[in-house]
Amino acid sequence: MIRFTNVHMTYAGGNEALKNINLHIAQGAMAFVSGRSGAGKSTLLRLIALIDRHTRGQIIINGQNLERVRDQRIPLFRRNIGFMFQDHRLLVDRTVFDNVALPLVIAGYRYQDVRKRVQAALDKVGLLHKANSNPVALSGGEQQRVGVARAVVHRPALLLADEPTGNLDPALSWDTMKLFEQFNQVGVTVLIASHDLDLIKRMHKRIITLRQGRLLTNAADIGQS
Amino acid sequence: MDEIKRRFSTWALQHAQAFVFSLGQLIRNPFGNLLTVAVIGISLALPTGFYILLENARQVVTGWDSSVQITLFLKYEIDDDSAQGLAHRLEQDPAIAMAGFISKAEALAEYQRLSGFEEALRVLGENPLPSVLVIRPGVTIATPDENEQLLARLRQLPEVDSAQFDRQWVKRLFALLDIIKRFVIILSSLLAIAVLLIIGNTIRLAIYNKRQEIEITKLFGATDAFIQRPFLYSGFWYGAGGGLIAWLLITISLRLLMQPVSVLSELYASDFQLISLSAKNILSLMTCGVTLGLLGSWVSVHKHLREIDPS
Numbered sequence: 026m027i028r029f030t031n032v033h034m035t036y037a038g039g040n041e042a043l044k045n046i047n048l049h050i051a052q053g054a055m056a057f058v059s060g061r062s063g064a065g066k067s068t069l070l071r072l073i074a075l076i077d078r079h080t081r082g083q084i085i086i087n088g089q090n091l092e093r094v095r096d097q098r099i100p101l102f103r104r105n106i107g108f109m110f111q112d113h114r115l116l117v118d119r120t121v122f123d124n125v126a127l128p129l130v131i132a133g134y135r136y137q138d139v140r141k142r143v144q145a146a147l148d149k150v151g152l153l154h155k156a157n158s159n160p161v162a163l164s165g166g167e168q169q170r171v172g173v174a175r176a177v178v179h180r181p182a183l184l185l186a187d188e189p190t191g192n193l194d195p196a197l198s199w200d201t202m203k204l205f206e207q208f209n210q211v212g213v214t215v216l217i218a219s220h221d222l223d224l225i226k227r228m229h230k231r232i233i234t235l236r237q238g239r240l241l242t243n244a245a246d247i248g249q250s
Numbered sequence: 251m252d253e254i255k256r257r258f259s260t261w262a263l264q265h266a267q268a269f270v271f272s273l274g275q276l277i278r279n280p281f282g283n284l285l286t287v288a289v290i291g292i293s294l295a296l297p298t299g300f301y302i303l304l305e306n307a308r309q310v311v312t313g314w315d316s317s318v319q320i321t322l323f324l325k326y327e328i329d330d331d332s333a334q335g336l337a338h339r340l341e342q343d344p345a346i347a348m349a350g351f352i353s354k355a356e357a358l359a360e361y362q363r364l365s366g367f368e369e370a371l372r373v374l375g376e377n378p379l380p381s382v383l384v385i386r387p388g389v390t391i392a393t394p395d396e397n398e399q400l401l402a403r404l405r406q407l408p409e410v411d412s413a414q415f416d417r418q419w420v421k422r423l424f425a426l427l428d429i430i431k432r433f434v435i436i437l438s439s440l441l442a443i444a445v446l447l448i449i450g451n452t453i454r455l456a457i458y459n460k461r462q463e464i465e466i467t468k469l470f471g472a473t474d475a476f477i478q479r480p481f482l483y484s485g486f487w488y489g490a491g492g493g494l495i496a497w498l499l500i501t502i503s504l505r506l507l508m509q510p511v512s513v514l515s516e517l518y519a520s521d522f523q524l525i526s527l528s529a530k531n532i533l534s535l536m537t538c539g540v541t542l543g544l545l546g547s548w549v550s551v552h553k554h555l556r557e558i559d560p561s
Contacts, residue, residue, distance in 0.1 A: 074469065076560050104471035116463050118278075128470040130267065133260035179470075 026052040026183060026214045027073060032082035034068055034238075042068040044238045046082070050216065050231075052182075055209040057225040058218040060235035066218035069235070070185050073216070074106055075099050087182055104132055107176035107213075109186035113168045115160040121147070121171050122156040128179040146174040150204060166197040173201065177208050184208060186217040190224065198224055264476060272483035283488075286452050290488055290539070291495025293445045297438035298527075298535055299500050304431055306525050311423055319416040320401055322383040328409050330354065333381040336409050340385065345400050350384040357382055380411060442542060449488050449546030453481050457554045465560040478551040482544060489543020493536040500527060 027050040034043040043065045050056050058066045071077045073086055075094060084091040087105060094102050107128070115124045125146055129139045147153045150170040152163075160168055169189065176184055186205065190198035202217075202224065209215045219225050225232060234241040276283045324333055330353045340349040352360075357379040362368045371378075387400055397415070404413045457464070464477055504526050515522040527535070 076469075100468075100471045100473045100476075102471070103469060106471075108469050114462065114466055116466065118463075127467065130264075131467060131470050131472045131476060133264055135263065 026050055026054070026087060027216065028083075028085040030083040030085075032072070032079050032084055034065075034072060034077070035080045036077075042238055043072070043079070043235075046240055048233065048240065050214065052214055053209070053212055054231065055206065055215040055228075056217070056231040056233055057228070058216065058233045058235060059220060059222055059225060060241075061220065063237075064235040065238045066220075066235055067187055068238075070187055070216070070218055073183075074108070074185060075102060104128070104179065105182045107179065107181040107184040109172050109176045109184070109189045111188035111191035113160075113172040115168060115171055115175075117159065117161050119159075120157050121152065121160055121163070124160060124171060125174045125178050127175060132179060142178055143174075146178040147171075149177075149207075150174045165192055166200070169193060169197070169201055170204070173204055177213065180213075182214060184213050184215045186215070186219075188219055189217060190219065190221060195224070199227075202228055265479065268479035268483050272480040273487055275480070276484060276487055283491075286448065287488060287491035288495055289448055290445050290492030290543075291499060293441045293448070294492050294496035294535065294539055295499040297434060297441055298496055298531075299503060300430075300434040300437065302500060302504070302525065302527065302531075304427065304434060307427060307430075309525060310522060311427065320385040320387070320397075320404060321414055321416045322385060322404055322407075322410050323412045324381045324383065324409050325411045326380050328381060330381060332409070333383065336407070337383050340383070340404075343388075345388050345396075345403075346385055347388045348384075348386040350386075352382040352384065354379055354381050384416075442538070445489075445492065445539075445542045446546040446549070449485050449543050450550040452488065453485055453547040453550040454554050456481060456484060457551070457558070461558055464555070464558045468558075469560045474555065478555055481551045481555075482547050485543040485545075485547025485550075486540055487543070488547075489539040489541065490536060491539075492543070493539030496535060496539070497527065497532055 027048065029046045029048040032043060032046040032048075033041070035041050046069070058069055060066050068077070072079050072084060072091075075091060078091070086102075089102065115121075116127070122143055125143045126139050129142060134142070144153060144156070147156055150173050152167060152170055152174065155163060155167065155171075160171060163171065169192070172189075176186070184205070189205075190201050193201060198221065205215050205217065206228070217225070324336070328336075333353070334351050337349040337351040340346050354377050358371065358377045361379060362371055385400075385404065387397055401413055401415065404410060467477055504524055508524050511522070511524050
């Protein structure tokens, strides 16, 4: 699903964010990227999502060589990915339903399908009864769960989450991680960047550790766990 | 074939969504958007109003042009009585609506008043001016050709020394109207640019206000076309709203003018009616508004949307 071969990433200012990364994450796996702030966790996710382009090496995502994905094709490429953020990034000028529907509306689904899928996703995160609320009216944990619903509503092959539990207390963090695990169990490849080592150790999944742009633990490739 | 059909229906669906969505967004912030639309409306109403006034002026002048006057200078030896007799005879002619008589004395008085040659005329002692008949061709006669024929016929009369159309001032008026017309065109162009700038700037602000939304939609795979669509439709709505307000403003203004104009035209014994916006005028006004709206937002979107990338 994700294969990095000798990947380097140097930002325009000369900051070498990633150095010679070799990495393989199999389809259907769930893995964590850990490391301190500035170790390159976010950069790794940004390269996968084609927010930035790597400067050297080769990245293959879902069978696609990212160098061959031209700028105009980036939108289509991204429709196979779901995103989660630390600061949930919900749009506060519309309802929870409309927020979750966004990836489907972008992809041009018909309203009947949109409604069915949004309801299913909200049901899955336990917020169906809040569909017509404004995100501002929800608690932090609920907002984060809406973010999860939005990330999976279009059934992406790959789910990327950048510090999804950064603002949550331990209990809610655990719930959120368990939610990710459930999606992983139905076949979604999940890659989560997190610095909460205690939490991710308890999940018993593969942990990829970055330090100053280098891969620290490059354990054997992990397939279906 | 099915693939093409599916793509087209997706495309149509997304357009419909953006169309309605952009209107909803505008309605959600009624005060600010109403101000923008009002400014656009006034900018569109000014040139349209001038245009309508010009059209009305042209209508009045066209009326005058067909009722152009012919001035008959009679031979000097024709006295006032026989001149008056001639005037009566001419009025029987179906081609002539009216024959006004100006006696030698009246002509002199008028000439003295207008020319400033008062002293010179007094030295002359005797009135050198002939009697004059002012002929207005009959209403049934409209074409310039027929007017020319009438002029030729009147020249043949034994009492007539010379005959000429009295239309110099009409030509001057037409020249003046041409200048005003050009002024209206210049004013329209300037105000069209103003509308473009207003809409462009409004859309620019909207883009910056929606920075987060644009970033998120880009992350979830929205194409540039998808992202810019609601902004383009906002431009459409601004232009259409501006056109509607301009229409409203002009209709109200013409209503207010209607009564005094009809009083004035009654004083001139004319059946002149103020022309209001025709269906065609309204259509072109709306088309102008919508085109300017789309163009302004298109320029703005293409300049500013590129600057926003997900982070």
